[in-house]
Amino acid sequence: MNLLNILLVEDDPDDVELLLEALHDNDVEFSMESIKEGDKVLSYLEVCNNFPDIIILDLNLPKMHGREVLISLKASRFNHIPVVILTTSSSKEDMDFCLKCGADKFLSKPATVDGFNQTVTAITQIATQHAEKN
Template sequence: MKNLNILLIEDDMIEVMKLSRAKKSLQLEHNIIEANNGEEALQILEDKSNLPDIILLDLNMPKINGIEFLKILKADDQLRYIPTIVLTTSSNQRDLLECYKIGIAGYVLKPLKYEDYVSKIEKLLSYWSVNELISV
């Protein structure tokens, strides 16, 4: 299994810590780069020599929301191919359809229970670490 470079775009520090804790408890070696909002993420993505393997994106953020960020990402010839997984509390059907229309690789609802969250993160990251779309 490949160690992934993951760009986490999340404005809630508790969620950032939760992912970090899940990674530690699962003993995963993935590298997580954190961005607090879409603008910060776009600055990180300007370095085309060091692009992430996958992006985990929250939808509800200040400045640029997740959907606006996706539109900017998909308009870029190089960035559009980075698999982007929405990790959100929003079960809004309109959000879901809009995200798939723009072109996401997955839409995962954050469960309330921590154990369920860890289980979902484990499945999500193990899938992407064996996926052939991610070049070794």
């Protein structure tokens, strides 16, 4: 995969920054769009020129919870885009719900740089596997 096109749905600027740093530190070639509110995701996808290779989705979002965003995505024509949940939640209930609704992976937000590096590895693996299938 040459350039990884990422759609990040995250309202915390610190988490956006940490993910950007981890992507750079891991030499990932990427472009990233960031959306802060859950209710803007589908309308963004409807008009974007270049579909993301992967969507990284937080659960605790303003306007529309990440669970609802996931359900909407998987019921839409964009259901082929892999979705990784990246959230502060570590609850089994959230994980089971998201995986049952079609998320490709559920990751709790790491507290360390090393943890973010592992997160980036998981994200790039999922996007690459998806690209190879299509």
